[in-house]
Each structure stands twice: as C-alpha cells, then as structure tokens.
Amino acid sequence: MKDAVRGVGVVVASFCAFCAHAAEAEYAKAETDEAPAIKFDAGADLRIRQEIMDHVPGLPYGGFRAFRFNESGYRNHIRFRPRVWAELKGDAGEAGTWTLYGRLADEFRWNSRPANRATSWPGEVILDNLYLEGKGVFDGFLDLKVGRQNLYGLCGLGRILVDGTPGDGSRTLYTDMASVRLHVTETSTLDFFGLYNFDSASDFRIGDDRHRLSSLASRFPDGSGNQDDWGAGVVWGQTPVEWLNYQVFAITKRLREKQLPQTSRRTDLLGARVQPKLSETISSDFDVMYQRCGEWSAFAGVSWKSAREGWKPLLGIDYRYMSGKWDPMWGRDAIESEMYLYGSHNGVGWWSNQHYLKLSAGVELKPRHKLVFSCGPVFAAERDGIGGGNGRFKGLFTRALYAFPIWTPDKEKGESFEMYGHVIGEVFNPGDYYDTDKPAYFLRWQVELKF
Numbered sequence: 152m153k154d155a156v157r158g159v160g161v162v163v164a165s166f167c168a169f170c171a172h173a174a175e176a177e178y179a180k181a182e183t184d185e186a187p188a189i190k191f192d193a194g195a196d197l198r199i200r201q202e203i204m205d206h207v208p209g210l211p212y213g214g215f216r217a218f219r220f221n222e223s224g225y226r227n228h229i230r231f232r233p234r235v236w237a238e239l240k241g242d243a244g245e246a247g248t249w250t251l252y253g254r255l256a257d258e259f260r261w262n263s264r265p266a267n268r269a270t271s272w273p274g275e276v277i278l279d280n281l282y283l284e285g286k287g288v289f290d291g292f293l294d295l296k297v298g299r300q301n302l303y304g305l306c307g308l309g310r311i312l313v314d315g316t317p318g319d320g321s322r323t324l325y326t327d328m329a330s331v332r333l334h335v336t337e338t339s340t341l342d343f344f345g346l347y348n349f350d351s352a353s354d355f356r357i358g359d360d361r362h363r364l365s366s367l368a369s370r371f372p373d374g375s376g377n378q379d380d381w382g383a384g385v386v387w388g389q390t391p392v393e394w395l396n397y398q399v400f401a402i403t404k405r406l407r408e409k410q411l412p413q414t415s416r417r418t419d420l421l422g423a424r425v426q427p428k429l430s431e432t433i434s435s436d437f438d439v440m441y442q443r444c445g446e447w448s449a450f451a452g453v454s455w456k457s458a459r460e461g462w463k464p465l466l467g468i469d470y471r472y473m474s475g476k477w478d479p480m481w482g483r484d485a486i487e488s489e490m491y492l493y494g495s496h497n498g499v500g501w502w503s504n505q506h507y508l509k510l511s512a513g514v515e516l517k518p519r520h521k522l523v524f525s526c527g528p529v530f531a532a533e534r535d536g537i538g539g540g541n542g543r544f545k546g547l548f549t550r551a552l553y554a555f556p557i558w559t560p561d562k563e564k565g566e567s568f569e570m571y572g573h574v575i576g577e578v579f580n581p582g583d584y585y586d587t588d589k590p591a592y593f594l595r596w597q598v599e600l601k602f
Contacts, residue, residue: 202594453467471506507548513552519554
C-alpha cells in the first residue's frame with residue numbers, strides 16, 4: 152500500500168509540475184502576444200445516479216447458480232462520481248499534435264438497501280487516466296496512445312473492447328495500454344494494441360480500497376477474483392468506397408488467478424465486421440467472431456433515422472447470437488441491458504449463451520435529446536439449466552430510455568458548463584429458462600455536470 156501511495160505521489164507531482172509549466176506558457180503568451188507552444192486546459196465533472204432494481208435473474212459473482220428470488224433481492228443506491236482532469240496539448244508540425252492528459256476519479260455511495268455497502272467520500276481516489284497521445288506523427292503516417300486510458304471505443308470495436316480494470320465499471324473503464332494506428336493509405340488503417348491490467352489491490356490509489364475495486368471486473372465464471380489479465384490485437388480497417396467500411400481483426404487475451412492455485416484462462420478470437428451505409432438515412436452493422444475454443448458470436452443490425460428538419464423518428468432491428476460458452480473477453484459493460492449487467496449468472500456482465508432479437512423505435516428531438524423504446528425475446532443458445540428451469544426461453548426484455556439536455560453551453564460565447572441527464576426503465580418477464588415467473592425491473596435516473 153505504501154508503494155502505491157508513493158507511486159501516486161510521484162505521478163501527481165510530475166503532472167502538477169507539467170501543468171505549472173503550461174501555466175507559465177500561457178502567461179508568456181499574454182506578455183508577448185505570441186501563440187504558446189503548449190496549450191493548457193483543465194476541467195471537472197460530476198455524475199449523480201440512483202438505481203433501483205428487484206427480482207434480477209442470476210446472482211452477481213455467484214457462479215453457476217440457479218435463480219433464487221430471496222438471494223437476488225431489492226437494491227436501491229445513489230452513486231456520486233466526481234472527476235478532475237487536465238491536459239497539455241502542443242503542435243509539433245510534421246511530428247504531429249501531442250497531448251498529455253491526466254484524470255483523478257472517486258465514487259462514493261449512499262445505499263438505502265443493502266445498507267451495509269454504503270461508502271463515504273473521499274473513501275478512495277484513483278488515477279483514472281494518464282496517457283500521452285500523438286496524432287499525425289511522421290507527417291500523418293501514424294497515431295499513437297500510451298498509458299492509462301479508457302478501453303471503450305478502441306478501433307471502433309465497441310462490442311468486444313469495452314471494460315477495463317475495475318470491479319465497478321460504472322466508475323471507470325481504464326486500462327494500461329499502448330496502441331498504434333498506421334494510416335497505410337487514404338482509405339485503410341492498420342491498428343496494433345497491447346494491454347495489461349494488474350490486480351487493482353496494488354493499483355495507484357489513495358485511501359480505502361477494502362470495499363471497491365479490490366479485484367478485476369474480468370473475473371472467472373466461477374466468481375473468483377484477484378487476477379491479472381493481458382492481451383493484444385491487430386485490426387485492419389478499410390473504406391474501399393464511400394458507403395462501405397469493414398474491419399478484420401485478431402485478438403488474444405490471458406487471464407490468470409494471482410492466488411494459489413494459479414488457474415488461468417486463454418481466449419483467442421478472429422472476427423470481421425462490415426458496416427454498409429444503405430442510404431443517407433439507413434445504415435447497417437454486421438459482425439461474426441470465432442473463438443479458438445469452438446465458440447461463435449454474430450450480430451446484425453439495421454437502423455433508420457429520418458433526414459427531416461427538427462425532430463427525427465428512429466427505427467431499428469438488431470439480432471445478436473452468442474454460443475453456449477462464449478467468452479465476452481473485454482466486452483462486459485452494459486451492452487444491451489443495465490439490469491443484466493448486475494444479474495448475469497457467470498459474473499457481472501458475462502454475456503453468453505443467447506439469441507436476442509430486438510425491435511426499437513423512438514424520436515430524436517434535437518442533439519442529445521431523444522426518447523427510445525425497445526422490446527424483444529431472449530432465448531438460450533444451449534439448454535444448460537443454469538436458470539433453474541427446463542426450457543430455452545429466457546424471457547421478454549423491454550426497455551425505455553429518455554435522454555435530455557438540462558443546460559447547453561453557448562460555444563460562441565466561450566461557455567463550457569453543461570448539464571444533461573437521462574432516465575432508464577427496464578422490465579424482464581422471465582420464461583421457462585428460469586425457475587421463477589416474477590418480473591424483474593430496473594430503474595435509473597442520472598444527472599451529469601461538466602465544468
């Protein structure tokens with residue numbers, strides 16, 4: 152723990168010194184009226200959310216256990232997540248545009264039930280991001296990013312690369328990673344990345360780590376923790392014509408238990424993704440993936456968004472397949488459902504063994520202001536009996552989302568403060584895959600402020 156605190160002190164001191172240098176550059180600009188070589192920016196954000204749920208199927212970290220109503224139980228908690236960040240950015244001409252970015256984060260809670268999980272501020276402050284990024288290096292030939300960063304969105308593979316180190320993905324999604332993108336031609340790119348997540352009990356943090364983030368999110372299916380995971384990948388992407396984009400990728404992951412006996416898990420994946428734009432208003436997305444252990448996953452989706460002025464109607468249809476023992480690797484965030492993130496039988500966010508057909512409809516009233524409803528059945532790809540029932544029909548899943556702006560900044564006036572929120576409601580009516588017919592529900596409201 153002392154080493155972790157000392158490490159945080161070194162990192163924070165270095166970052167503060169760098170920020171001080173940037174401030175001197177800004178002062179020099181005011182004195183000489185010349186553009187500084189380095190620009191400094193900083194800010195903060197605060198997220199407040201309340202989540203209420205009951206009868207959620209499965210038991211987080213419970214391993215392969217059947218649904219038990221009394222075990223899943225009612226939950227009601229409010230979470231507060233403050234973060235502060237700062238960055239230095241400089242343009243080095245043909246050497247590219249460089250950015251040094253750092254962010255500190257905390258999350259504390261008030262839990263109505265179960266009350267024994269309540270935490271207080273500032274229970275634990277973590278180094279959430281600290282990376283160096285270069286864009287347009289070697290006269291535009293490559294981009295690179297090295298350090299602690301969010302994994303979500305890497306290479307555009309959002310269904311595979313989502314979650315990072317922590318056991319509580321609602322707070323942060325960081326991982327320690329290096330990634331390089333080569334701009335091979337004007338229409339094609341080649342990405343390489345490597346990442347390593349060490350057990351967060353020895354992570355850079357200040358404060359009490361007994362209750363949260365004491366082990367990785369990427370737990371084994373039996374619920375054990377205290378693990379390291381690492382991996383690498385290569386992604387080829389090309390846009391041969393304006394209306395078509397495709398990617399071919401290979402990714403490998405290793406997961407090792409730190410405690411004795413040191414069990415381990417290896418997953419190797421090959422996949423392809425195609426995104427044809429069928430018209431100005433209709434887009435589509437298809438992928439297929441294979442894991443060397445013999446498991447498959449596939450996705451197909453078509454969406455329509457009106458081109459009319461003002462409010463725009465939305466329609467979509469998605470189908471997702473995951474074979475019986477599909478390993479989601481780092482794709483363990485709230486991909487389809489906030490409720491199932493808590494209730495997966497094989498650990499939080501362990502998406503596997505499913506056929507899911509979803510229909511959605513809604514309206515975009517203006518940017519960042521929309522209302523969307525979705526509904527669809529979920530079936531098990533294999534009759535594994537984990538749910539306690541004797542069938543394959545997992546149930547009917549219904550979801551409603553309303554996202555809305557509260558305060559929108561006027562960029563022309565130099566305003567930066569913004570405030571927005573959302574409300575999510577989910578209902579799951581279980582089928583014969585489970586040993587209960589009690590409907591599950593999830594409700595969340597959230598407000599986020601950015602300064």
